[in-house]
Amino acid sequence: MKHKTVFQVIILVIVSLAAILLTRHDAFLYHDTVAQVQATKVLHRTPSEDGFKNVDHSTTQSVTLRLLNTAQKGKIIQVQNTYTDSQAVDQNYRPGQQVLISGANKKSKNIVIQGLKRDTFMVILICATISLILIIVHRRGLMAILSLIANVLLFILAIQIELLHNGKNIIPIFAILVVLFTVCTIALIFGLSQETLIASIATIVSTFASFGLFILVLHLTGEKGIHYEAVEYAVQGPKNIFLAQVMIGVLGAIMDESTDITSAMYQLKQENTDFKFLRIFKSGLNMGKQIIGPLISILFLIFMADTIPMAVLYLRNGNSIAQTFNWTIYLGVVQSLVSAIGIVLAVPLTSALAGRLLGGNHGRHN
Amino acid sequence: MGVITSLALVLLVLLILVTGKDTFSIFGGLILNFILIFMVIILISLGTSPLITAFIFGLMILALIIFFSPVDLKTGLVAYLVSVSVVLVLVALVVPIQHFGQLQGFGNESNEELGGFSLLIGISFQSISCAAILLSALGAIAEASIAMASALKELIEQTPDLKRHDLYRDGVEIGGKIMGTAYNTLFFGFFGGYLALFIWFIELKYSPSLLINDKLFIAEAASVLVSMLAVTLTVPLTTFLMVHWRQKFQIVQNK
Missing domain, CATH: 2.40.50 (OB fold (Dihydrolipoamide Acetyltransferase, E2P))
Structure with missing residues (x-):
């Protein structure tokens, strides 16, 4: 084992050095x-x-x-x-x-x-990250990286399709993408199994449910306080782009949550074959309670940190705190709140589905 | 009622329904977190050093996330120690990353938006960029270290006679599971924040050479990668601490 690890490290170092040297001398490609x-x-x-x-x-x-x-x-x-x-x-x-x-x-x-x-810089960072992941979490790290690459490709494809439609159908296209992302990513974790079914349905339903609630709130409040003009880099309708961002942003967190709960409940059921719906549902809720808080903070901090440079620029340009909040931070808070709603919804949904699908049959025939 | 107030109310109601009495710590934690971030922004614009401000407030934000989540004190302490160590490593990492990547400020893509602003504001955007990278990784670091610490603690409690070597092996196994999903959270979180930018790149047909040298794109990619690096570091650190914690403080006997 030790020798194998050393060997792997040597390969990683050689590949990384080669890539770095190449980008340092790639001017002829430009x-x-x-x-x-x-x-x-x-x-x-x-x-x-x-x-x-x-x-x-x-x-x-x-x-x-x-x-x-x-x-x-x-x-x-x-x-x-x-x-x-x-x-x-x-x-x-x-x-x-x-x-x-x-x-x-x-x-x-x-x-x-x-x-x-910046290409050399980028390659150094990518190599360092991938090497560290492979060295620390081995095979599972590799799977995670592969799944991310698959997701990036899907993303690029989706944006291409979106552009073919002149940006008119951005919401439906990204809604389909949500389903594809979820099924691909979760199937890579669980394989084709009952767990994949539970986690995927729970993720998709919670994402769409939180999105639906968001649309409802927008409708009922008359979008009061939102300045879509503040959506950065929007080349087309900023409102739709923002809605798509909200939908995609929370997806990873909900997947994270529902796969965690599903695999724990699956294990629980295997250890206690007599557990029925209610026991599994309650354990799921209990587990969910513990992960909701930290998961919400992950997204909250990502969305908030994004707004810092612009907010500082606003404040230093003599804008009031209220104005700065409305034009730079507001959308980040909205996105965080919708994400939080999705994260909360996923807990009872996953637990109920797990309870229903796992609790229904006595024991599993393998 | 504005959109934020209404959404906050919806969230509050759902939290009460799903988590019952934990609502207080989750919702309260979120509000306190927001206040801290807001203070960071105000302090930076008043002229304090962005990176140092982010670091000090970062330690508070970590404490808030970890100790407001329903873990017992010892697990929480392990998670906090791990998170702080990772943040220290991060501070040492972001400075050279910013130095070589020059990721500060705004890209050409923002020109139109910046039209009416004075950009000579006398605050180093280099340091702001370090602060932003650091802050955006905090949530993921806290979540991963809580998950690692809780899972390892449970393992130690259930099988107290595990050898040190086995614990390290299981740590890698548990870590692998946690990492796989944590990377997804980060990946989608960042993409969700910058979808508009990616549509921009593709719509305006950025050539690959333009893209991989573009300041905003690289800044965004660097943020994701740094967060992934940070999250990954929690695996060996938590395992190491838990193994030593077990021998020094004997979690098992205290149970």
């Missing part, structure tokens, strides 16, 4: 011009104060770049780059970084750094 920062020099630094008494500095640096691809490979050029202390949309470049630039082909002087080349 259509855009790639360059490496050779040296930087600060030209001037000017203090500034905006209308809200925020003190900041703008620094202009001269960046020496060596082109890494295109016909001009190896050529050294000078570019100017300006960045602020807060670096909200700009950044300070350092020697050794690789960047993407535009305007290098033309004779013009408009060479601009488009942004940092």
Whole structure:
């Protein structure tokens, strides 16, 4: 066993190093011009104060770049780059970084750094995460990674289909996706079994039920307080995109919860073959109570942390706390609450289904 | 009545129906959590260091999640110790991650939205980005460590004569189960937060080279990966602590 682990670690390290080296020297694969920062020099630094008494500095640096691809490979050029202390949309470049630039082909002087080349960084992070998962939780980690990859592919496919319909059918498409995601993911955990049936139905029903309640609340309150314009990056109807986000966001947590309860109840039934509906239902509720709180916090923190940069920007731009709340945090809170509702609903649903399907037959014939 | 108030009421009623007296700690915990996050935002905008603020409040948020959940004190303490250790590792990780990835602030995708704002606000968005990555992983860390600690405690109670080696092996097995579903929660949570962005990428036909260098995309992916890393670290840490806890404090005899 020990030797096998060492061997696996060596393979992981070699694969990771190869991937990292490749992305560090992959400039030839790019259509855009790639360059490496050779040296930087600060030209001037000017203090500034905006209308809200925020003190900041703008620094202009001269960046020496060596082109890494295109016909001009190896050529050294000078570019100017300006960045602020807060670096909200700009950044300070350092020697050794690789960047993407535009305007290098033309004779013009408009060479601009488009942004940092982040592929090497990304590959290092992916390799580190996957290696750690494989080393710590072995085979199950591998299964989890495979299931995530399958989900990403489904996602991309769904968005493609959604675009074919010009974004009109986003809700139905993502509703179908909810079913596909759930069945695929849970079947990968339990195989084709009664447990898969219980957990999948419970997940799908709770997700749609919480979504239905949300729509009902929107209807009854006349959507009071919601500013859909605040949905970030919405290229099409922001309301529908937000609704789809709400539906997808909670799915993982509900799956997590209903698979946990289902597998515990299955084990309970195997150890106590005489347990009927009520005993199983009650144990399920009891177990659910313990996981509801932490599960709600997972999503709450993810949705809230997303809003921090924008909320800080609002507050520093002289907006009141109430305004900031309404325009940046409101939607995050709504999404958290709908998710919480789904997470709570999944507990009695899973327990009841488990009680009904497992409690019905005496003993299991294997 | 606004949407938030109505949804909160629906949640409250459902919680009372499903969890009975636990409603108080779950709903109360959620409200306190919200107050803490809100304070983080206010403090950062008043000029405190974002990463340090997030770290200090993070310790409080962890305590809130863990001790407001219905676990016994000893299991809770193990879970809290594990979570704090993981958060310390995370702080050491996010700084280099931010340094090399330069994930701060807003992307080109936000240009229109930022039109009327002064961006020279004198607060380091680099540090804000570290704070956000740290905070978004907290819930998952707490949940995983609670699940690990409870499962291991039950195992030790049921089979007190397990050898140390067997405990480590079972720890990996239990951890694998918990991780599989925890990754799903994170994955969908993050996708649910940024679905609009992904539709944007595909609708505007981002080329692969544009996508894998895009600040927002990479920032989002880094957040998920860091959370997954953090959650995974709870497995060996909890197992290690539980094994030692058992010998030093003898959970079994106290039962």
